[in-house]
Amino acid sequence: xxxxxxxxxxxxxxxxxxxxxxxxxxxxxxxxxxxxxxxxxxxxxxxxxxxxxxxxxxxxxxxxxxxxxxxxxxxxxxxxxxxxxxxxxxxxxxxxxxxxxxxxxxxxxxxxxxxxxxxxxxxxxxxxxxxxxxxxxxxxxxxxxxxxxxxxxxxxxxxxxxxxxxxxxxxxxxxxxxxxxxxxxxxxxxxxxxxxxxxxxxxxxxxxxx
Amino acid sequence: xxxxxxxxxxxxxxxxxxxxxxxxxxxxxxxxxxxxxxxxxxxxxxxxxxxxxxxxxxxxxxxxxxxxxxxxxxxxxxxxxxxxxxxxxxxxxxxxxxxxxxxxxxxxxxxxxxxxxxxxxxxxxxxxxxxxxxxxxxxxxxxxxxxxxxxxxxxxxxxxxxxxxxxxxxxxxxxxxxxxxxxxxxxxxxxxxxxxxxxxxxxxxxxxxx
DNA sequence: CATTATATCACCCATTTTGGATTATTGTTT
DNA sequence: AAACAATAATCCAAAATGGGTGATATAATG
Numbered sequence: 001x002x003x004x005x006x007x008x009x010x011x012x013x014x015x016x017x018x019x020x021x022x023x024x025x026x027x028x029x030x031x032x033x034x035x036x037x038x039x040x041x042x043x044x045x046x047x048x049x050x051x052x053x054x055x056x057x058x059x060x061x062x063x064x065x066x067x068x069x070x071x072x073x074x075x076x077x078x079x080x081x082x083x084x085x086x087x088x089x090x091x092x093x094x095x096x097x098x099x100x101x102x103x104x105x106x107x108x109x110x111x112x113x114x115x116x117x118x119x120x121x122x123x124x125x126x127x128x129x130x131x132x133x134x135x136x137x138x139x140x141x142x143x144x145x146x147x148x149x150x151x152x153x154x155x156x157x158x159x160x161x162x163x164x165x166x167x168x169x170x171x172x173x174x175x176x177x178x179x180x181x182x183x184x185x186x187x188x189x190x191x192x193x194x195x196x197x198x199x200x201x202x203x204x205x206x207x208x209x210x
Numbered sequence: 211x212x213x214x215x216x217x218x219x220x221x222x223x224x225x226x227x228x229x230x231x232x233x234x235x236x237x238x239x240x241x242x243x244x245x246x247x248x249x250x251x252x253x254x255x256x257x258x259x260x261x262x263x264x265x266x267x268x269x270x271x272x273x274x275x276x277x278x279x280x281x282x283x284x285x286x287x288x289x290x291x292x293x294x295x296x297x298x299x300x301x302x303x304x305x306x307x308x309x310x311x312x313x314x315x316x317x318x319x320x321x322x323x324x325x326x327x328x329x330x331x332x333x334x335x336x337x338x339x340x341x342x343x344x345x346x347x348x349x350x351x352x353x354x355x356x357x358x359x360x361x362x363x364x365x366x367x368x369x370x371x372x373x374x375x376x377x378x379x380x381x382x383x384x385x386x387x388x389x390x391x392x393x394x395x396x397x398x399x400x401x402x403x404x405x406x407x408x409x410x411x412x413x414x415x416x417x418x419x420x
Numbered sequence: 421c422a423t424t425a426t427a428t429c430a431c432c433c434a435t436t437t438t439g440g441a442t443t444a445t446t447g448t449t450t
Numbered sequence: 451a452a453a454c455a456a457t458a459a460t461c462c463a464a465a466a467t468g469g470g471t472g473a474t475a476t477a478a479t480g
Contacts, residue, residue, distance in 0.1 A: 376465095376466065376467090377466070377467070378465095378466085392467080392468085395467090395468090396468075396469080399468085405468075405469095406467075406468075407467085
């Protein structure tokens with residue numbers, strides 16, 4: 001069979017039953033074919049330049065190197081490859097860690113064969129396959145906290161701090177004295193219960209104040 | 211007709227043709243009904259406590275208050291409401307601004323009636339309706355830059371800076387002298403071409419180094 | 421093998437930031 | 451009108467940071 005136009009898929013999954021079932025599903029589509037399957041990241045990485053996959057289906061819970069670590073390595077070696085994480089867990093830390101490591105999709109193991117193929121299709125079209133729940137998790141990280149304890153002015157100043165501005169630069173930009181800027185910043189520290197700019201930025205990020 | 215089980219929808223869109231067409235589409239579904247339509251945010255906001263919508267379809271390009279600003283106000287007044295932005299543009303700045311302001315979905319005006327109803331369905335199920343292209347934009351913001359100019363140690367120290375740690379705290383945590391910590395930080399500044407912690411964090415965020 | 425990058429440590433000096441105490445004006449809400 | 455939050459300003463002392471200029475050792479790279 002001519003497979004040259006098909007998208008090249010590699011599967012990394014330690015459960016042999018699941019691995020074989022994924023392989024069957026992927027190969028059942030005329031658009032994809034499975035080059036190789038592995039039960040661990042280490043072996044997959046050794047072969048990655050021979051396999052040259054377009055898409056990697058990656059389990060996170062693996063013995064040895066985790067799927068997250070494996071994703072980083074593979075993305076480093078073949079950046080064009082699209083990695084879809086498959087996990088039993090869909091808690092936020094796991095999802096965000098996976099995305100940070102370079103994955104472009106995240107589906108759960110409960111996905112049936114239609115959903116799995118849909119994910120492959122979506123990533124081929126340049127999308128980012130994920131469940132509605134995960135999409136929402138991701139979107140919610142963008143929302144700015146509407147219950148910020150900071151006043152408008154304080155938020156504005158915190159924004160300038162986040163841009164790396166010094167007291168002097170802030171005072172010049174807002175046409176206030178350096179001491180006034182300082183006064184605002186002190187109030188910000190007091191409200192956020194922090195003691196320096198970086199801590200304030202950490203708090204601002206985690207509480208989504210800016 | 212008994213509409214008590216239906217999701218309450220408000221439409222804000224200045225083009226009367228499009229507005230009416232949206233209204234027809236939404237009312238064509240047994241799951242939703244349109245309470246009111248408005249051609250500007252100001253009027254919609256005046257009525258928001260009477261309307262008590264579950265879902266708001268919001269155009270961004272409006273005369274007067276923008277859809278982004280309107281989203282902020284509505285989210286502030288009735289936080290439970292889910293807002294779907296409808297825009298002709300799908301460039302990243304526009305999308306991220308909309309999401310930051312509190313929207314939970316973002317679809318383009320090219321969407322047909324099936325896509326519009328699918329978006330309403332998805333948001334009802336707690337999801338985040340958006341096109342594949344936008345999903346990808348969003349996911350890509352999570353990816354850490356694999357071409358970071360920083361060494362492992364420097365990245366680790368930048369991480370500690372982002373947590374608000376001082377030179378002293380960093381040196382204690384890594385069992386190195388304060389001068390060494392400072393030396394690393396200076397190298398970080400030099401590589402990132404910045405002059406202080408906050409600027410380094412701004413650069414780290416924009417370049418996704420941590 | 422030479423070079424480069426990395427990681428470690430040190431000293432001096434100036435600037436910036438922070439902590440604490442106080443006061444005053446404006447604007448909003450009750 | 452009273453109370454409160456936000457804004458603005460000043461003074462002083464201590465701590466942290468940033469810039470300059472080194473040095474040493476080790477690993478990685480060409």
